[in-house]
Amino acid sequence: xxxxxxxxxxxxxxxxxxxxxxxxxxxxxxxxxxxxxxxxxxxxxxxxxxxxxxxxxxxxxxxxxxxxxxxxxxxxxxxxxxxxxxxxxxxxxxxxxxxxxxxxxxxxxxxxxxxxxxxxxxxxxxxxxxxxxxxxxxxxxxxxxxxxxxxxxxxxxxxxxxxxxxxxxxxxxxxxxxxxxxxxxxxxxxxxxxxxxxxxxxxxxxxxxxxxxxxxxxxxxxxxxxxxxxxxxxxxxxxxxxxxxxxxxxxxxxxxxxxxxxxxxxxxxxxxxxxxxxxxxxxxxxxxxxxxxxxxxxxxxxxxxxxxxxxxxxxxxxxxxxxxxxxxxxxxxxxxxxxxxxxxxxxxxxxxxxxxxxxxxxxxxxxxxxxxxxxxxxxxxxxxxxxx
Numbered sequence: 001x002x003x004x005x006x007x008x009x010x011x012x013x014x015x016x017x018x019x020x021x022x023x024x025x026x027x028x029x030x031x032x033x034x035x036x037x038x039x040x041x042x043x044x045x046x047x048x049x050x051x052x053x054x055x056x057x058x059x060x061x062x063x064x065x066x067x068x069x070x071x072x073x074x075x076x077x078x079x080x081x082x083x084x085x086x087x088x089x090x091x092x093x094x095x096x097x098x099x100x101x102x103x104x105x106x107x108x109x110x111x112x113x114x115x116x117x118x119x120x121x122x123x124x125x126x127x128x129x130x131x132x133x134x135x136x137x138x139x140x141x142x143x144x145x146x147x148x149x150x151x152x153x154x155x156x157x158x159x160x161x162x163x164x165x166x167x168x169x170x171x172x173x174x175x176x177x178x179x180x181x182x183x184x185x186x187x188x189x190x191x192x193x194x195x196x197x198x199x200x201x202x203x204x205x206x207x208x209x210x211x212x213x214x215x216x217x218x219x220x221x222x223x224x225x226x227x228x229x230x231x232x233x234x235x236x237x238x239x240x241x242x243x244x245x246x247x248x249x250x251x252x253x254x255x256x257x258x259x260x261x262x263x264x265x266x267x268x269x270x271x272x273x274x275x276x277x278x279x280x281x282x283x284x285x286x287x288x289x290x291x292x293x294x295x296x297x298x299x300x301x302x303x304x305x306x307x308x309x310x311x312x313x314x315x316x317x318x319x320x321x322x323x324x325x326x327x328x329x330x331x332x333x334x335x336x337x338x339x340x341x342x343x344x345x346x347x348x349x350x351x352x353x354x355x356x357x358x359x360x361x362x363x364x365x366x367x368x369x370x371x372x373x374x375x376x377x378x379x380x381x382x383x384x385x386x387x388x
Contacts, residue, residue, distance in 0.1 A: 044068045044100055050331045052338035054283040056353040060338070064348020065161060065330035074104040074326065076319050079130055081120065083113030084137020084306065089340045096335075097326060113141035120311055124150035129313030133320045135327075137306050139169075139176070140224065143369020145309060146173035152310045158321040161328040163347040164358060167305050169369065176305030177327040178336040179343030181361060182225055184293040184300070185263045185278040186270040196270065196293035200300035201233070204244035211249035212269035214259040217386045221256060221274050221304070227377040229299035231366055235380055242384035257281075264288035272300075276341035279353055283341070292355070296362040303343065303363040304371070 044067070051057055074097060082090050094106050109116070113136040121144070123129050136142050145151050146169055153172040162168050167176030184196050195208055203209055216222050229238045253259045256273035257280065263271050264281045266289065278292050295301045308327055310320040326332060333349040336342045341352050351357060381387060 044331070045096075047331065047334065050096075050335045050338075052335075055286045056279060056283045056341070057338045060334075060350070060352075063330045063334045063344075063350075065328075065333060065346045066325075068100065068326060068329045068331050071325055071329060072322055074101040074319065074322060076103070076316065077105050077107060078316060078319055078323060079132045079314075080106050080108040081116045081131040081134045081311075082108050082110050083116040083135070083141065089336070090135060092339075093327075093332060093335055097323075113137045114144070117141040117144045120145050121148040121150045124148075124312045127313070129311055131311045132314040132316045133308055133323055134311055135177075135306070135308045136174075138220070138224065138371070139167075139174070139305050139307060139368035140370075140372035140374075142169060142174040142307050142309055143367075144372045145311075146170070146369060147372070150312050152312050152314065152317060154310055154324055155321045158324045158328075161325075161346045163345065166303075166363070166365075166368065167307070167345055169307075169309070174307045174309035175324055175328065176307040176345045177324075177332070178306045178340070179303050179345060179358065180221070180305070181275040181294065181343060181358075181363070182221075182300050182302045183273060183275040183278065184270055184295070185260045185273055185281075185290055186293055187263050187266055187268065188289045188291050189266065190269045193291070193293045196295075198296045199298045200229070200295055201237075201241060201298065204241065204248050209248075209270055213245070213248075214251045214253050214262055214268045214271040215245070216253045216256045216259055216273070217381065219255050222272065223374060223377055223381075224304055224371045225272070225299055225302055226381060227371050227374060228302045228364060228366060230377055230380060231370055232299055232364055235376065239380050239384050242381060242386045246384065246386055260290065264290040275343075275355065279341040279355070282353060294356065294361055297364055299364060301361060301363050302366075303358065303361065304368060305345070306342070 047062060098104055120131060120134055151173050154175055159168045159172050159175045162175050186196060197203055197206055257277045259271035259273045260277040260281050262268040275292055278290055281288055281290055308324050310317060314320055328346055330348060333344040333346050337344045337349055337352055343351050343358055
């Protein structure tokens with residue numbers, strides 16, 4: 001049963017062990033909580049306690065960046081709106097912070113990131129702000145809050161660790177804390193990286209890919225990908241690309257993990273998916289015939305981020321800044337990289353499994369906040385017979 005405070009907010013318990021059955025295999029982290037039992041002033045656990053497990057994690061060097069030990073203590077109550085499909089991972093890390101800092105308590109509300117963004121704007125407009133920090137799975141929801149002037153800028157100290165300015169909102173409205181790259185998982189028994197075109201616009205005409213690919217049009221990440229294409233290529237070109245891919249026999253799946261699994265199972269030659277789904281497959285099945293290719297400078301190379309922002313009207317601004325600094329600490333970034341296989345936002349932490357670094361990729365130069373404008377994308381997908 002969830003613990004709730006007097007206002008019905010979920011209080012992340014210090015006593016609950018990390019969920020060993022998490023979809024991302026965080027069982028190796030569970031032991032770290034035992035060291036906090038019956039302690040009033042817990043110390044920061046060793047780096048190994050922040051790491052996930054599996055073949056992709058083996059042999060990693062110590063991360064660079066600012067350690068939690070170098071940051072000011074977290075103390076007091078923080079109201080956190082926490083959204084998106086990574087909620088379990090986020091709660092696990094929040095729990096670790098509370099165990100490190102006995103005087104720090106998080107009161108959280110969870111929902112989809114888009115719903116929470118709407119709630120924040122409504123609360124701010126009504127002068128009834130409840131949240132101190134919004135932690136969203138995507139930049140579009142952060143952008144919606146920022147566009148509606150429902151935020152307070154983060155301090156320069158909070159955003160400074162982020163290594164790429166594209167992953168910090170205008171006016172320090174938000175800071176990215178974990179990235180996910182669009183990628184092309186492909187079956188290594190059928191293709192090599194050189195067989196994958198450098199832009200997605202070439203895919204419909206590539207004979208080796210026709211009738212052998214998969215996608216998940218109902219999935220949020222796919223809609224963001226199409227939105228990025230619409231912003232870069234225009235509506236007509238994007239609509240035609242969707243039609244061409246559909247007519248080429250691209251197979252429909254319910255989510256992008258299923259697409260990646262199908263590639264590894266040799267049911268597909270290639271597909272469209274966020275990078276970390278293939279990494280999950282590889283971590284559990286090291287010999288699976290799956291690898292990743294990346295396009296260049298187009299929607300297929302989009303890097304979206306989960307991020308955090310300070311909500312307008314909070315009376316705990318300094319605590320909110322300090323909390324975001326903890327999300328960008330060396331330990332937090334190692335946690336996100338090795339537990340959920342996200343792209344780190346700080347230069348001192350490497351992505352898992354030999355992935356290219358963000359600096360080695362070629363994401364499109366677009367404002368990630370613009371991905372919040374989904375309605376034209378959904379209309380376009382309907383017109384193309386690829387309903388999301």
